[in-house]
Amino acid sequence: MNQNRLILSSPLLEIMISRLCQQLLENHQDFSDSVLLGLQPRGIYFAERVAHELRQITSSNIPLGYLDATFYRDDFRRREPLKANATKINFVIEGKKVILIDDVLATGRMVRAALDAMQAFGRPRKVELLVLIDRQYNREIPVEPDYTGMKVNTLDSQRVLVEWKEQGNDADRIWLVD
Numbered sequence: 001m002n003q004n005r006l007i008l009s010s011p012l013l014e015i016m017i018s019r020l021c022q023q024l025l026e027n028h029q030d031f032s033d034s035v036l037l038g039l040q041p042r043g044i045y046f047a048e049r050v051a052h053e054l055r056q057i058t059s060s061n062i063p064l065g066y067l068d069a070t071f072y073r074d075d076f077r078r079r080e081p082l083k084a085n086a087t088k089i090n091f092v093i094e095g096k097k098v099i100l101i102d103d104v105l106a107t108g109r110m111v112r113a114a115l116d117a118m119q120a121f122g123r124p125r126k127v128e129l130l131v132l133i134d135r136q137y138n139r140e141i142p143v144e145p146d147y148t149g150m151k152v153n154t155l156d157s158q159r160v161l162v163e164w165k166e167q168g169n170d171a172d173r174i175w176l177v178d
Contacts, residue, residue: 007133007152007160008174016149017046020130021053023147024099031062033125034097039114040068040085043102045164046132050101065089067100069113087117094122103162105131108143133160133174152176 008016028034031054038047044066051064068085100114111129118124130147135154152160159177163169 003178004161005176006173007176008150010172013172013174016132017049017053020147020149021050021057024050024054024130025057027128028097028099031058031060033095034099035063035065035091035093036099036101037065037067037089037093037114037118039100039102039110040066040070040087042104042162045166046103046162047101048166050130063091065091067114067117069110069117072113072116074109074113089121092122093118093124095125096122097126097128098124099128099130101130103131104133104135104160105129105143105145106135106138106160108139108141111143112141132162135160150174 036047036051036054038044047064047066051062054062066086066088068087070084098118100111100118102110102114105111115127118127128146129143131145132149134145134148134151136151138154138156154160154176157178161175161177163171163173163175165172
């Protein structure tokens with residue numbers, strides 16, 4: 001029997017995003033040397049929320065781009081056909097501090113692929129990882145986020161589903177799906 005368990009919803013989700021933005025502000029101050037990259041497909045919604053809040057707080061136009069790492073995945077040819085998404089990076093990342101943003105960190109393979117894909121746009125000075133949900137005990141590659149909204153203990157048979165209003169859902173919710 002499939003069971004979905006609600007992990008988090010508004011307004012706690014907004015509070016979590018605000019807390020993460022405050023942590024970013026502490027480390028990046030005015031963001032003059034920093035850029036945000038949301039990982040396609042689902043990390044872009046979280047990245048847009050983070051960018052919006054940071055822009056309101058700092059009153060500066062922090063660059064936000066979308067990165068698709070589909071063709072850099074190590075399982076690209078082993079899985080069912082994957083659908084590529086648009087990469088949209090209209091700024092230079094060479095020598096910048098890049099904050100890679102994704103909604104859920106599980107195995108770490110997508111982050112590894114994103115690091116490879118990012119090299120086509122230059123060599124950043126530093127790369128940090130910001131995730132909304134860190135799935136514990138599922139890592140296959142040694143990747144740990146610099147900023148984490150929430151850690152969730154999961155089994156291999158479970159997944160975390162993030163629903164955003166921007167995707168057409170009636171509310172923002174995070175589910176643990178069996």
